[in-house]
Amino acid sequence: MERKIYSDLLKWKKDPNRKPLLIYGNKQIGKTYTAVEFGEREYKTTAYINSDNNLELLKIVKKENSIDKIIAKLSLLVGESILKNDTLIIIDNVMEEEIVKAVKKFGKEPNEYHIIMITSLKEKLLTFKGEELQYKYMFPMDFEEYLRAVGNIELIDFIKTSYRNNKPMPFHNIAMDYYEEYLITGGLPESVVANLNKETDLKIRIIHEKQLDTYKKEFLNLSNLIDITRCNDVLNILPYQLLKPNRKFQYGLMRTGGRSKDYEKALEFLSANGIAYKCYKISEVTPPLSKCKDPESFKLYLNDTGILFMMMHLSKMKLFIDDNLKYILYENSLANAIIACGYNLYYYQSEGKAEVPFVVQTRAGKIIPIEIVNKNLSKAKSLSLFMSKFNITEAIRFTEDNFSVKKGIKYVPIYAAFCLKDSL
Numbered sequence: 001m002e003r004k005i006y007s008d009l010l011k012w013k014k015d016p017n018r019k020p021l022l023i024y025g026n027k028q029i030g031k032t033y034t035a036v037e038f039g040e041r042e043y044k045t046t047a048y049i050n051s052d053n054n055l056e057l058l059k060i061v062k063k064e065n066s067i068d069k070i071i072a073k074l075s076l077l078v079g080e081s082i083l084k085n086d087t088l089i090i091i092d093n094v095m096e097e098e099i100v101k102a103v104k105k106f107g108k109e110p111n112e113y114h115i116i117m118i119t120s121l122k123e124k125l126l127t128f129k130g131e132e133l134q135y136k137y138m139f140p141m142d143f144e145e146y147l148r149a150v151g152n153i154e155l156i157d158f159i160k161t162s163y164r165n166n167k168p169m170p171f172h173n174i175a176m177d178y179y180e181e182y183l184i185t186g187g188l189p190e191s192v193v194a195n196l197n198k199e200t201d202l203k204i205r206i207i208h209e210k211q212l213d214t215y216k217k218e219f220l221n222l223s224n225l226i227d228i229t230r231c232n233d234v235l236n237i238l239p240y241q242l243l244k245p246n247r248k249f250q251y252g253l254m255r256t257g258g259r260s261k262d263y264e265k266a267l268e269f270l271s272a273n274g275i276a277y278k279c280y281k282i283s284e285v286t287p288p289l290s291k292c293k294d295p296e297s298f299k300l301y302l303n304d305t306g307i308l309f310m311m312m313h314l315s316k317m318k319l320f321i322d323d324n325l326k327y328i329l330y331e332n333s334l335a336n337a338i339i340a341c342g343y344n345l346y347y348y349q350s351e352g353k354a355e356v357p358f359v360v361q362t363r364a365g366k367i368i369p370i371e372i373v374n375k376n377l378s379k380a381k382s383l384s385l386f387m388s389k390f391n392i393t394e395a396i397r398f399t400e401d402n403f404s405v406k407k408g409i410k411y412v413p414i415y416a417a418f419c420l421k422d423s424l
Helices: 005-014 031-042 055-063 067-078 097-107 122-128 143-149 153-165 172-185 189-196 201-221 225-243 260-272 305-311 316-320 323-340 382-389 414-422
Strands: 021-024 045-050 087-092 114-119 134-137 276-282 293-302 345-349 358-361 367-372 395-399 404-406 409-413
Touching: 005 021, 005 031, 005 134, 021 031, 021 122, 031 045, 031 087, 031 114, 045 067, 055 067, 055 097, 067 097, 097 114, 097 122, 114 122, 143 153, 143 172, 143 189, 143 414, 153 172, 153 414, 172 189, 172 305, 172 316, 172 323, 172 409, 172 414, 189 201, 201 225, 201 305, 225 260, 225 276, 225 293, 225 305, 225 323, 260 276, 260 293, 276 323, 293 305, 293 323, 293 345, 305 323, 316 323, 323 345, 323 358, 323 367, 323 414, 345 358, 367 382, 382 395, 395 414, 409 414
Parallel strands: 021 114, 021 134, 045 087, 087 114, 276 345, 367 395, 395 409
Antiparallel strands: 276 293, 358 367, 404 409
């Protein structure tokens, strides 16, 4: 499966100022597979090293100080010569700071060795950071990557063209069918492959349950037992927080008298490691939006709709006859798309409870409100009130209908959320 990050890896390889690259992201989203595929396709040889409990690797990085000696010992470790410019060195499951310190030596001065490190804990970046490295975050598969995986690249081109031109997409219903399939399958490569192989819904559900267990094992990296328990509490309650009419995160749903202070470290771990995303409430719009947020009022979204679908104990039939349930998955998927664009999540709520689900400040400083059309709230006027109050001239409404523009508002089918990256 070709992932978007592959083109970034090609640019990295050709970059004359290339430094060792650290790819980070959740487990089981295809980091290792993509890096190995990149090595096999773009280099003569690939030297793969799994650093998990690798005492020999630790011995090398602790003992050797020069690049030449490190390369010589790594060649012995992998059992083949590491060639300048022709071998990709992949160090997987990096958790130890000593390994990163050794790799940083390759980023201090120009050399002809190509190194990719992989880690699943984003919070480790605080320990690993440095000018000697380059960084790339990898997300679960988005809908564009999903369409590539199922072999419908032409549909991607039609969607992107319609998004640019604000013209109806001729294969709209087909795209909606694929998108609803994607919502349930999610962006884990294993679940996508299972869907392609026509596996049963039960087998795909088991894949999602296994990934949820993987997240929970990550919690064991926390030093405090109570924080591990609270991470589980937050993750388990997340679907029920979204099922409420008011989706603001409420600590009392986990236990009576629950306070923000009790769950601070748990929420920080989940958001820092890209398992869940906080969307902060704003009541005013004054750039930068980060200064307008209320740190105590937020919604929490999961990083994969397939896992969320599983955690909500939904069936396909129940989902497709309940617009509110579909709206929750749409909203969660849109939150993931905005995060993948590199933006923080904010939602607007006035004192009168008028609400805009997402508000984005572009890199050019423009404020763009983003709404999802809910058929059960078709007469809601929150977006127009927001635009009038803050003198906003552009907005995006995601909908189940085709592309169009009405009164300065760009109407976009929900399946085209991946196009935001090229327009915001």
